[in-house]
Amino acid sequence: xxxxxxxxxxxxxxxxxxxxxxxxxxxxxxxxxxxxxxxxxxxxxxxxxxxxxxxxxxxxxxxxxxxxxxxxxxxxxxxxxxxxxxxxxxxxxxxxxxxxxxxxxxxxxxxxxxxxxxxxxxxxxxxxxxxxxxxxxxxxxxxxxxxxxxxxxxxxxxxxxxxxxxxxxxxxxxxxxxxxxxxxxxxxxxxxxxxxxxxxxxxxxxx
Amino acid sequence: xxxxxxxxxxxxxxxxxxxxxxxxxxxxxxxxxxxxxxxxxxxxxxxxxxxxxxxxxxxxxxxxxxxxxxxxxxxxxxxxxxxxxxxxxxxxxxxxxxxxxxxxxxxxxxxxxxxxxxxxxxxxxxxxxxxxxxxxxxxxxxxxxxxxxxxxxxxxxxxxxxxxxxxxxxxxxxxxxxxxxxxxxxxxxxxxxxxxxxxxxxxxxxx
DNA sequence: ATACTGCTACCGAACGATCGGTCGGTGCAA
DNA sequence: TTGCACCGACCGATCGTTCGGTAGCAGTAT
Numbered sequence: 524x525x526x527x528x529x530x531x532x533x534x535x536x537x538x539x540x541x542x543x544x545x546x547x548x549x550x551x552x553x554x555x556x557x558x559x560x561x562x563x564x565x566x567x568x569x570x571x572x573x574x575x576x577x578x579x580x581x582x583x584x585x586x587x588x589x590x591x592x593x594x595x596x597x598x599x600x601x602x603x604x605x606x607x608x609x610x611x612x613x614x615x616x617x618x619x620x621x622x623x624x625x626x627x628x629x630x631x632x633x634x635x636x637x638x639x640x641x642x643x644x645x646x647x648x649x650x651x652x653x654x655x656x657x658x659x660x661x662x663x664x665x666x667x668x669x670x671x672x673x674x675x676x677x678x679x680x681x682x683x684x685x686x687x688x689x690x691x692x693x694x695x696x697x698x699x700x701x702x703x704x705x706x707x708x709x710x711x712x713x714x715x716x717x718x719x720x721x722x723x724x725x726x727x728x729x730x
Numbered sequence: 731x732x733x734x735x736x737x738x739x740x741x742x743x744x745x746x747x748x749x750x751x752x753x754x755x756x757x758x759x760x761x762x763x764x765x766x767x768x769x770x771x772x773x774x775x776x777x778x779x780x781x782x783x784x785x786x787x788x789x790x791x792x793x794x795x796x797x798x799x800x801x802x803x804x805x806x807x808x809x810x811x812x813x814x815x816x817x818x819x820x821x822x823x824x825x826x827x828x829x830x831x832x833x834x835x836x837x838x839x840x841x842x843x844x845x846x847x848x849x850x851x852x853x854x855x856x857x858x859x860x861x862x863x864x865x866x867x868x869x870x871x872x873x874x875x876x877x878x879x880x881x882x883x884x885x886x887x888x889x890x891x892x893x894x895x896x897x898x899x900x901x902x903x904x905x906x907x908x909x910x911x912x913x914x915x916x917x918x919x920x921x922x923x924x925x926x927x928x929x930x931x932x933x934x935x936x937x
Numbered sequence: 938a939t940a941c942t943g944c945t946a947c948c949g950a951a952c953g954a955t956c957g958g959t960c961g962g963t964g965c966a967a
Numbered sequence: 968t969t970g971c972a973c974c975g976a977c978c979g980a981t982c983g984t985t986c987g988g989t990a991g992c993a994g995t996a997t
Binding site: 562564574575578583585586619 | 957958959960
Binding site: 555556557559560565584610614639640642644664673674675676677678680683684686687690691693694695696697699710716718719721723725726727728729730 | 762763764766767783791821847849852878881882883884885886887891893894895896897898899900902904905917922925926928929930931932933934935936937
């Protein structure tokens, strides 16, 4: 769509599709119609090229799904590798992971959305689910440690608390739309992340 | 499957499918494979009758979806009609609605799951999404009133707080499995509902 | 008892449409 | 002249749905 100019002379930007730029289009359609509800014909119309041309860039429909999910997972696991997620008190690390996960969810919104909606019908989808469980597991250990430290309430089961925390975090993909980051619409990713952290850790009720 | 005996002589129970008993089978498959990922062939295998026989009981695939969603919606809206949801302080009504919504989610799990996963590809799905928004709206008004009463924290936007609350509540369908209500597995619906209420209103952090 | 009738619950075969994917090109820029 | 980005036509398979038919049973007339 946007193709302003090329600086210098090297092949800076092409007007044609790359696997990644095609992926961007495809993922949006996947989210709108669901992966199974999207046909290659739908994709070709959204991309403005013929159905068969898509196969010039990617192996097929499932590769598009795999690429999207890979991107989402690397963003998510990247959070766990950040220094603030590896050092310090468990409660502080948990808060950091929560905040950063929300931010990644929002910056990589369509890719993570796709990951969270996978049902397990194909090998690719089952792999995605397994990797996602790994991520949840890592965060769950953080919660467990924070409870042991006495920083998190112990009257709610750790597994259940993890699920509720992720329920809150992951719900972002259900309603956040990046259009209009100013007034009247959505907020910045930092603002939303802050609200999630506050609500999750301090609760809705007034003191 | 189970057909023990008939008390008396009236047509108490038949061995054949009814629209409702067929729906029960279908909805389980829909959840496992996704609605679009489920073919009538899949349904016929799960039900143990031929593909064409399904059309003897229901008009088609979409009617199964519509029936399932209707059931979910009536359960949800039923909560709003309960006395404790209509009388008293807003914060108490909100807490009641939260608790009961979780319980309905769990008792009507597959039907509500289907409702929450609808994408809007057909008229039926768009109707479902509109009705769901109505429900969210009603709860959102409760939140707004509770903030005005000074019972809920005012430093998080009401719309955002509503979404996070529903994120937590609705996440139940992602992980709750009714198998084994005793130790080692899931809990009763009252216990889970209590945990959700506590976590949502008081937060995860220890005092 | 027997035969006929009507109905319910089911079936196999087949419908046109659409699915994901393949193939043999073609236009064009380097 | 080579190779990239793209195309229309077409593939077998599968989609949701329709159709004509049938086995079994209840009710009823014979």
